[in-house]
Amino acid sequence: MILSGAWEVCRKDWRLFLRDRTALLLSLALPIFLATIFAAAMGGFGxxxxxxxxxxxxxxxxxxxxxxxxxxxxxxxxxxxxxxxxxxxxxxxxxxxxxxxxxxxxxxxxxxxxxxxxxxxxxxxxxxxxxxxxxxxxxxxxxxxxxxxxxxxxxxxxxxxxxxxxxxxxxxxxxxxxxxxxxxxxxxxxxxxxxxxxxxxxxxxxxxxxxxxxxxxxxVAGGEDATQKSAMQSHAISGIAVMMLLFGLVAAGGTILEEHEQGTLQRLRLAPGGGSAILPGKFLFTATLGCAQLAILFVFGGLVFSVPVFRDPLPLVVLSLAVVAAATGLGLALAMLAQTRKQLEGFSTLVILVMSALGGSWFPLIATPAWYQKLGHFTLNAWAMDGYQAILWYGKGLGGIWLEVLVLLAIAAGTSAVAARAWKRRFLSTD
Amino acid sequence: MLPLGSTRGAPAIEVRGLVRLFGERRAVDGLDLELERGQSLGLLGPNGAGKTTTIRVLCTLCAPSAGSVRVLGLDPQREAAELRARIGVVPQELALYDPLHADENLEFHGRMHGLSGAHLERRVDWALELAGLRERRRDPVSTYSGGMKRRLNLVTALLHEPELVFMDEPTVGVDPQSRNHVFEMVERLHADGLTLVYTTHQLGEVERLCDRIAILDTGRAVAQGTLEELRRGQAHSAVQRYARVELDEGTRTRLEAAGITFRVEEELPDLEAVFLALTGRALRDEE
CATH class of the missing domain: 3.40.1710 (abc type-2 transporter like fold)
Known part of the structure; x- marks a missing residue:
């Protein structure tokens, strides 16, 4: 009796699992994808x-x-x-x-x-x-x-x-x-x-x-405090900061879907001017949350691991604002393209982990083949990591990170435009 | 297109030949509807009859495919912002932020409608009083019962003093006490002159709260009028009860002398009988 009951429970859970595309993606496809990326980064194909x-x-x-x-x-x-x-x-x-x-x-x-x-x-x-x-x-x-x-x-x-x-x-x-x-x-x-x-x-x-x-x-690189340890710490802190920023901001962008599912979004739309205020409001919330996230992590890195975040704060602040803008735009765009919050969670986990692996959040891109480095620069992580390493390791100022800042702002503009277009079509249209 | 006039004197709702298509499907198919200010309209219909689409058109969220629509004298598409400031919508979903207090929910929605300062404070106090939630105003909404959430959901739509309020099944899933409280709230608001459009599947609620009733089916209004008018309109479907009494002349004379008379009375159908007669008994599962 117990065995047959257990078997039925197991069958039912398999049935539910196979119908849950998000679970399928995360459990089966994502490991294969990440393993492929790591293997390619470390040793190339074939x-x-x-x-x-x-x-x-x-x-x-x-x-x-x-x-x-x-x-x-x-x-x-x-x-x-x-x-x-x-x-x-x-x-x-x-x-x-x-x-x-x-x-x-x-x-x-x-x-x-x-x-x-x-x-x-x-x-x-x-x-x-x-x-x-x-x-x-x-x-x-x-x-x-x-x-x-x-x-x-x-x-x-x-x-x-x-x-x-x-x-x-x-x-x-x-x-x-x-x-x-x-x-x-x-x-x-x-x-x-x-x-x-x-x-x-x-x-x-x-x-x-x-x-x-x-x-x-x-x-000749690394400034006054050049040790391999500080290089690794600078990379680790900025790598984790960028990856967690993406997770945090996609979740924040997902509050639009949550509001849609709960019905509060419709109530907001019915406020005079509400429709125009919602997306900018979400952008503002998501961006300020991102700034707080980065500030906390970098201050922690500076105090606990002596990552030189206080050496020249201005370029770090400018780059971080660009990174936050790009990550916010991406988070909102992903949220607008997903049909449900659950779908967003699965899809964004896949996108963020792949971007983090490709973009050098986990290991320095300089250790990977040239083709991998080129591919990595299709992600915002790579540009963010280049910028942070330039500031924290190579001691560069604003003049040394202008390209990274420009690219990140371009990503911010592009993804925000996608988000705004999808928002209008999906939530503001009366057609 | 209806002629434009002073919006203040215009009927609350004027709909002529409204059509709304979703692809090939005609969710609303030539609907005519009218409601004067200060009246309350019960919008009834089986699932898929077009009630929700009609409400969405009236409250600016959905554009009509054809026909003309005026709400408070305004075009819901072209004058959406102005209209939104003058209507309130009580959604069927509990459109509240559970982790926030009742106060915080109300203040947020009030600010979104342009209220601020002492005026906002007064309106929040008024809404909490009306909902019977003054004592729990600082508690997170997540700790509220279903009935409390329903009441808060309702008063949230009233903060900005709308002239016309749409209520979409505002008593779903609440206990009889809370439902009665909601009825009393609605009756009080209506008595104060608020115009109401009320959709529900609970016919008793419409009988109690609404001056006029429109029954929709397959995107059209199959009947409109007061409850009495609808019942009379379907008198042919009434259940008529006759007493077959055979009395001899002497007995009849004696009974009449004692003040006992005989007559045959027609019993008009109730709203449920009218509804079923007009919309049929077949199951209507929503597409």
Whole structure:
């Protein structure tokens, strides 16, 4: 009796579930969609087109040796090499995660006592990219086919580790001294880390390898408080802020549908001028709610995680107003296009999660393939994230975010126009 | 188109040949309707008869496909804003904000109708008094009973002192006490000169509250008039009761001498019988 009753309850619930399109969408289609997006972001489709690190190369030497090195880097499957000038500024502006500068005279100096140093400019906020780059640099340099260069690199590397040929031929002593050098190097770092106020870092593979091969490494992005931690925190706070803003504002826009279902919307329409006041009123409510949401989250991020939100508030306020306007327009447009509040909830969850994944709210777009980054910029999240990272990480002012602000305002205008048109057709028409 | 005149002296409602199409379907099909100021009209009809569409046309929410409509002398489409300021609509749904207090609901709707300051305060007090909700004015509407919500729903439409009020089944789902309170409210308002259009499926409510009755079916008015006129109009369908008495002459003379007389009386049909006679007994499930 119990079993047959349970079976009937189960059958009935399946029947209800299969007739609920929203539940079907969220339970079955959305996971597939998100898994596809994540897989594409991390590895490309069908095993090809995996994310490659964008490396700028500034060859001031133009020697056969330097050109051989550049070719070696270009041949590396982990790197997307772009030959460029003014690379230091471009890294500081967040255009790429790293740049390799080959100084003039480097090729001729290899193997000499005054060997010129290669320079590596980095954006320390691009943590994943620096790891990949470090892993790619050594084989690229060693594999450039230049014996003199390889010898120089090994010599330099051994010197970095404390090895000296004068102690040769005792192999054991070589091993021991190398081991001791590595241990000493690690101990020194541990001792430095233990000092009061010293930044707590794990072994930094991304910095170790370039230094091992004789490069001068300089972190040029991220302002005064440039640490990988602050970059991640800036991204996390702004990413979550934008995503939750979208959820909040779609829900606020959905109050129109709620009022429609409850009958209060018709009552409002019957007030003189009520029809014209409702949508602007909803926009105002939704936008002010969005401002409050962003203000609370950024102040929290500033106080608890030291995200530099108070460093230059004006660009942050201007960008946030543009983000709120765009998100409000989108929220109202989605609400106007949905037939019921339940439909809106399902549809908007799908749209917001996909936009957040594509637009870089969950992970930095710089870690994704170029095609993914282009696709991501069809979402307002990507423009908002670009703007916030420009302010919070790269320390830019109003002049550095004008494009993002313009695009967001254009999105706001477009989505608001869609919302207004749908509103008139659906709720104000007497036809 | 009806000639334009002073709106103050115009009938409350003047409808001629109203047609409203939804695609191929004729929701209202050549309706004529008239109501003088100060009167109350009961709008009756089975589901799908066109009552709701007619009300929506009259209160500016729906444009007619053909025919002419004047409400308080105004064109509901061209002079919608002016008309909306002079009419009130009590919807069938409880169009209230549950988390807000009765006060807050009334103040909001009052402001949407342009009331403010001391005048708004007075109107809110008046509405709460009329609805019998003065003691609960600061409680969230979500804590109210169904009857309390109905009363608040009704007075919300009266805040701005409308000249004509449309009431769409204002007593659905309430207990007899609350229904009686609503009746008393409506009777008091009507006695004060308010013009009313009242739709319901409860024929007894119309008999009690309305001066005139219009019965709609398939988008047309199949009968209009006072209750008495409608009953007389359907006298042929009355249930006539006869007493068959056979008396001999002597007995009859003795009874008449004792003051007992005999006559045959015709019993007029009640409103329900009239309604069924005009609209039929077939089920009308709404499309």
């Amino acid at each position: 095993g090809g087109g995996a994310a490659r690190v964008h490396l700028l190369v500034e060859d001031l030497d133009q020697s056969a040796r330097s050109q051989s090195l550049v070719r070696g880097l270009e041949a590396n499957a982990s790197l997307r090499v772009e030959r460029a000038l003014d690379t230091r500024r471009r890294i500081a502006d967040g255009k790429a995660p790293a740049a390799l500068v080959i100084p003039a005279g480097w090729g001729a100096s290899v193997g000499s006592a005054q060997q010129q140093q290669l320079a590596l400019y980095r954006d320390p906020g691009a943590t994943i990219e620096q790891q990949i780059l470090a892993g790619a640099l050594l084989p690229a340099l060693l594999g450039s086919g230049d014996e003199e260069l390889t010898r120089g690199i090994v010599l330099h590397g051994m010197g970095e580790l404390g090895f000296s040929f004068e102690q040769f031929p005792g192999m054991r002593s070589i091993f021991d001294s190398t081991w001791e050098a590595i241990s000493k190097w690690a101990d020194e770092h541990a001792a430095q880390d233990a000092l009061p106020g010293a930044p707590q870092e794990d072994f930094d593979f991304a910095s170790f390898v370039p230094r091992l091969v004789g490069m001068r490494v300089e972190d």
